[in-house]
Amino acid sequence: MYVLRDDGINYSGYGTELVLLLFIKMVHKNTEAETLDKHTLPEGCRWTDLNSKSGINLLNDYKAILLALSTGKRLIADPKEPGKTNEIQVHEYALISDIYSDAQTRLREPRHLEQMIKTLDQIDWFSVQ
Numbered sequence: 001m002y003v004l005r006d007d008g009i010n011y012s013g014y015g016t017e018l019v020l021l022l023f024i025k026m027v028h029k030n031t032e033a034e035t036l037d038k039h040t041l042p043e044g045c046r047w048t049d050l051n052s053k054s055g056i057n058l059l060n061d062y063k064a065i066l067l068a069l070s071t072g073k074r075l076i077a078d079p080k081e082p083g084k085t086n087e088i089q090v091h092e093y094a095l096i097s098d099i100y101s102d103a104q105t106r107l108r109e110p111r112h113l114e115q116m117i118k119t120l121d122q123i124d125w126f127s128v129q
Contacts, residue, residue, distance in 0.1 A: 009106050020066065020103055021116060024050065029125045042090040045069055051117050058117075059110040069100035 009017060028047035031039045039046065045065045053061055068074040072091050078084040091097075107113050 013106050017105060017107065017116070020100070020105070021050075021120060023099060024065075025120050026125070033126065040093065040096065042068070044074065045090065051121060054114055055110050059105075059107065059113055062105060062107075062113060066100060066103040066105060069096055070103050072097055 024041065024045070024047050027036070027039065027041050030036045043049075045068050049065065050058065050062060064074065068090050072089060072093075073087050074090045075085040075087055078086050105113070
């Protein structure tokens with residue numbers, strides 16, 4: 001994935017970016033394969049929420065997902081007062097908050113995130129040896 005080098009990310013940053021995405025992907029694959037009883041990531045913070053988007057919306061949502069997984073909270077638009085936001089609790093899993101503690105992406109180009117997601121989607125995870 002030389003794509004990250006094009007975004008100014010070194011090898012240690014590459015590992016971090018990959019781990020952040022891989023955890024979301026593996027929860028998705030294990031839920032799909034029914035090896036997990038239920039999806040452990042909150043709605044809005046799942047693999048399907050990432051791979052269904054593109055462009056700047058994808059990058060901005062990914063940043064919001066990382067923050068929500070880290071803090072357990074997310075900002076949403078207040079339906080009663082335009083321009084105002086409310087903070088809502090999206091999860092209370094200490095393990096998820098620990099995994100994503102202070103998680104941030106250094107990606108600046110949405111196309112690089114899109115390429116990483118597409119590449120991870122192409123892997124047949126349960127037949128890899």
